[in-house]
Amino acid sequence: xxxxxxxxxxxxxxxxxxxxxxxxxxxxxxxxxxxxxxxxxxxxxxxxxxxxxxxxxxxxxxxxxxxxxxxxxxxxxxxxxxxxxxxxxxxxxxxxxxxxxxxxxxxxxxxxxxxxxxxxxxxxxxxxxxxxxxxxxxxxxxxxxxxxxxxxxxxxxxxxxxxxxxxxxxxxxxxxxxxxxxxxxxxxxxxxxxxxxxxxxxxxxxxxxxxxxxxxxxxxxxxxxxxxxxxxxxxxxxxxxxxxxxxxxxxxxxxxxxxxxxxxxxxxxxxxxxxxxxxxxxxxxxxxxxxxxxxxxxxxxxx
Amino acid sequence: xxxxxxxxxxxxxxxxxxxxxxxxxxxxxxxxxxxxxxxxxxxxxxxxxxxxxxxxxxxxxxxxxxxxxxxxxxxxxxxxxxxxxxxxxxxxxxxxxxxxxxxxxxxxxxxxxxxxxxxxxxxxxxxxxxxxxxxxxxxxxxxxxxxxxxxxxxxxxxxxxxxxxxxxxxxxxxxxxxxxxxxxxxxxxxxxxxxxxxxxxxxxxxxxxxxxxxxxxxxxxxxxxxxxxxxxxxxxxxxxxxxxxxxxxxxxxxxxxxxxxxxxxxxxxxxxxxxxxxxxxxxxxxxxxxxxxxxxxxxxxxxxxxxxxxxxxxxxxxxxxxxxxxxxxxxxxxxxxxxxxxxxxxxxxxxxxxxxxxxxxxxxxxxxxx
Amino acid sequence: xxxxxxxxxxxxxxxxxxxxxxxxxxxxxxxxxxxxxxxxxxxxxxxxxxxxxxxxxxxxxxxxxxxxxxxxxxxxxxxxxxxxxxxxxxxxxxxxxxxxxxxxxxxxxxxxxxxxxxxxxxxxxxxxxxxxxxxxxxxxxxxxxxxxxxxxxxxxxxxxxxxxxxxxxxxxxxxxxxxxxxxxxxxxxxxxxxxxxxxxxxxxxxxxxxxxxxxxxxxxxxxxxxxxxxxxxxxxxxxxxxxxxxxxxxxxxxxxxxxxxxxxxxxxxxxxxxxxxxxxxxxxxxxxxxxxxxxx
Numbered sequence: 001x002x003x004x005x006x007x008x009x010x011x012x013x014x015x016x017x018x019x020x021x022x023x024x025x026x027x028x029x030x031x032x033x034x035x036x037x038x039x040x041x042x043x044x045x046x047x048x049x050x051x052x053x054x055x056x057x058x059x060x061x062x063x064x065x066x067x068x069x070x071x072x073x074x075x076x077x078x079x080x081x082x083x084x085x086x087x088x089x090x091x092x093x094x095x096x097x098x099x100x101x102x103x104x105x106x107x108x109x110x111x112x113x114x115x116x117x118x119x120x121x122x123x124x125x126x127x128x129x130x131x132x133x134x135x136x137x138x139x140x141x142x143x144x145x146x147x148x149x150x151x152x153x154x155x156x157x158x159x160x161x162x163x164x165x166x167x168x169x170x171x172x173x174x175x176x177x178x179x180x181x182x183x184x185x186x187x188x189x190x191x192x193x194x195x196x197x198x199x200x201x202x203x204x205x206x207x208x209x210x211x212x213x214x215x216x217x218x219x220x221x222x223x224x225x226x227x228x229x230x231x232x233x234x235x236x237x238x239x240x241x242x243x244x245x246x247x248x249x250x251x252x253x254x255x256x257x258x259x260x261x262x263x264x265x266x267x268x269x270x271x272x273x274x275x276x277x278x279x280x281x282x283x284x285x286x287x288x289x290x291x292x293x294x295x296x297x298x299x300x301x302x303x
Numbered sequence: 304x305x306x307x308x309x310x311x312x313x314x315x316x317x318x319x320x321x322x323x324x325x326x327x328x329x330x331x332x333x334x335x336x337x338x339x340x341x342x343x344x345x346x347x348x349x350x351x352x353x354x355x356x357x358x359x360x361x362x363x364x365x366x367x368x369x370x371x372x373x374x375x376x377x378x379x380x381x382x383x384x385x386x387x388x389x390x391x392x393x394x395x396x397x398x399x400x401x402x403x404x405x406x407x408x409x410x411x412x413x414x415x416x417x418x419x420x421x422x423x424x425x426x427x428x429x430x431x432x433x434x435x436x437x438x439x440x441x442x443x444x445x446x447x448x449x450x451x452x453x454x455x456x457x458x459x460x461x462x463x464x465x466x467x468x469x470x471x472x473x474x475x476x477x478x479x480x481x482x483x484x485x486x487x488x489x490x491x492x493x494x495x496x497x498x499x500x501x502x503x504x505x506x507x508x509x510x511x512x513x514x515x516x517x518x519x520x521x522x523x524x525x526x527x528x529x530x531x532x533x534x535x536x537x538x539x540x541x542x543x544x545x546x547x548x549x550x551x552x553x554x555x556x557x558x559x560x561x562x563x564x565x566x567x568x569x570x571x572x573x574x575x576x577x578x579x580x581x582x583x584x585x586x587x588x589x590x591x592x593x594x595x596x597x598x599x600x601x602x603x604x605x606x607x608x609x610x611x612x613x614x615x616x617x618x619x620x621x622x623x624x625x626x627x628x629x630x631x632x633x634x635x636x637x638x639x640x641x642x643x644x645x646x647x648x649x650x651x652x653x654x655x656x657x658x659x660x661x662x663x664x665x666x667x668x669x670x671x672x673x
Numbered sequence: 674x675x676x677x678x679x680x681x682x683x684x685x686x687x688x689x690x691x692x693x694x695x696x697x698x699x700x701x702x703x704x705x706x707x708x709x710x711x712x713x714x715x716x717x718x719x720x721x722x723x724x725x726x727x728x729x730x731x732x733x734x735x736x737x738x739x740x741x742x743x744x745x746x747x748x749x750x751x752x753x754x755x756x757x758x759x760x761x762x763x764x765x766x767x768x769x770x771x772x773x774x775x776x777x778x779x780x781x782x783x784x785x786x787x788x789x790x791x792x793x794x795x796x797x798x799x800x801x802x803x804x805x806x807x808x809x810x811x812x813x814x815x816x817x818x819x820x821x822x823x824x825x826x827x828x829x830x831x832x833x834x835x836x837x838x839x840x841x842x843x844x845x846x847x848x849x850x851x852x853x854x855x856x857x858x859x860x861x862x863x864x865x866x867x868x869x870x871x872x873x874x875x876x877x878x879x880x881x882x883x884x885x886x887x888x889x890x891x892x893x894x895x896x897x898x899x900x901x902x903x904x905x906x907x908x909x910x911x912x913x914x915x916x917x918x919x920x921x922x923x924x925x926x927x928x929x930x931x932x933x934x935x936x937x938x939x940x941x942x943x944x945x946x947x948x949x950x951x952x953x954x955x956x957x958x959x960x961x962x963x964x965x966x967x968x969x
Contacts, residue, residue, distance in 0.1 A: 023379045048779055051797065125684065240931050383866070393860060
């Protein structure tokens, strides 16, 4: 620890001026670096946004104008809303919408009831076999949906529930993962509150309703939003279980439009339908941006 | 290495974007740190001491003013070119690296003719580790070390490049009371054995007083006083410094200079040469009180609250109408305490432990006892 | 309190009921199906018991094609999307102004309907009798030859497929990585700066090791997700993926169950079990690799 080899200590005049100019060029490099960073981020953002822009743009063009383009036009001077009328009249888009809305609302609501009860049982009640059942629940988290969908399809078919809402809804009413998430949240509420409520003679159910649920509201909202997104985008199960257009959800509707709708090649009308279907979730996202992003990073994966 | 801060100022944009005015973290600070000393930068949180440290290290660039290491102007130099070692409050040890890898990390940055071989790095790591007495822990991960050991690793990492200046940010605040005592002696030992100019930041006055060769008291980005710990304690320049140093803290009364006497309430407690009349704060160190019977001249009479026996000393807790705080705390040698049954207690004052501050400016007023 | 001992079970009852019928029973059933040879939906009869279903599936050219497609998608999209997400997250975490805006934009694909936006990608890349589509028009404008990316050559279809998959999976990865980067304490970087550490060394010796748990998490979930690719393919190429030559393993399972070539739950079950075995094996390998490489 004697001889010092730091630049300042053995600095001669030359070395010092080199260091000073180094510091100055470091500042220049920082500016260039920032320019590059923002350029990169903007290019990526454009790549993300472009499909959205194109779908809105195309939905505002007439079919003739779209087909006549030899070089793609990135704006339109004669926007038309005719495609939106077409989207709602030529295919039962409103019907798909209502179906999805109904399906999403009932599934989410029913699921919330089931998982709240289960999470409460795991978090606060003691009963024989609790730990064993909970471990069994946890092990179910590893089972991919693809494995069980086959039998579920057979089950629902044999119950004569194809093309019914019940058939659509029943299999997606429980989620082991959300039970787990909610249980963890419930357990963070001090047990003293529960004991105090017991001493006051509050029933379990009333305690759950009056104390646990209000305190856990943020988590409940997060789960609800995630489930709504999941329902709104669900495709595989509805496709298996419905072949009657009256029970199509938006995803199946889109697929139907793709195969048969609008005389196949009326692309602007197709895009209008796509815009209409995408808008509700985008609005939901912009409204609950932080909640959704936080919820997803806590436990969502796509689909 | 001597360090000179010359009219150093650092402004930050206000976090609340609606307020256009900048926050001034360091306000026109000028002082000189002599070579090879241990300096305590002391002040309440938010006083700009950490920013000052960051300016010296080069992590922040000043808005105005210059910094010199020796005769060299380092103001514009990048941190790595200043030859500083920095120890963070939470140590900032890389959790995925072993102690040795942590210590040699700075050496791995050397390039060109300074580049070291593996053996040289290892030797340097061992040397630095020996200095802070952790050479038997080189293979461990930081998570397997106690707080005090982590602290030593952080110091070793800062020392391995043989910096000309060692900077420590709140080095003891993450340690428990017993370790803190031990580590501050350790710090002082390391500083003495390396002779590196060392600056550490702390909000704990006891810590600063106990090991520093010199303390710098800061508040609101400005320096209030610089000096040897005892000097600053004995002659504070203003009420803030007086209040900030010493445990238990100084007792401050509303008082008055009138007719060559210092009054607290209606009682004259000191005779002074000055005949000026003005409102003052009277500060009395806890050890400045002497128990009296009440019959002497210049007695301060207080309402006794309770007596706390602390062994060698006794702490007398009392109240007075002119007192600025809640209770007065005076420290009296235990053998002097006789009668505590009365509800009044009388003191005479040691003039050297009494300070007068202007009621407006809170600056110290020099006076001589008559 | 005694009579309340089993009340907890009452609260659990709905969850157990649903899980039992739609998860536990199917799990057992799918294994049973997969060993029942020649099972018929209509007559509910089987010919025998054995490994025939597995042999059939493994020799089915459609399955082999699906296996190949799935592996190509996995091998291309997982590393590429993770690396790109890391780049974007690093860029995001080194800027301050406009950061929130960029984060919002990058997250947008997550909340869109896969099928709907898939249609947009199809429109962008598809060549029809009336219009060549935006991408082809651009290619022609630069003097290239128009390619039908949706009904054309295999590599073109695979290109669009991977592009779309990456576009869809990026938001989640960017979100996870930006929060991982944000959780690395500023002091580590300050310490490195004081030591004059070069940016590349900071990245490889500090940043990367610190966020490695999250990167491995993303790789593992990315593998699982990519192996289960299906709706993205349907969005681009329609429901008859076998005809398009773009089927995936999950698509094969569903096609065996339902649709044009459907009605064979035994084959579907066997294929699903093979898929599960593959995913399980790859996940185990991933976990072992991450144990070796993630310290602390």
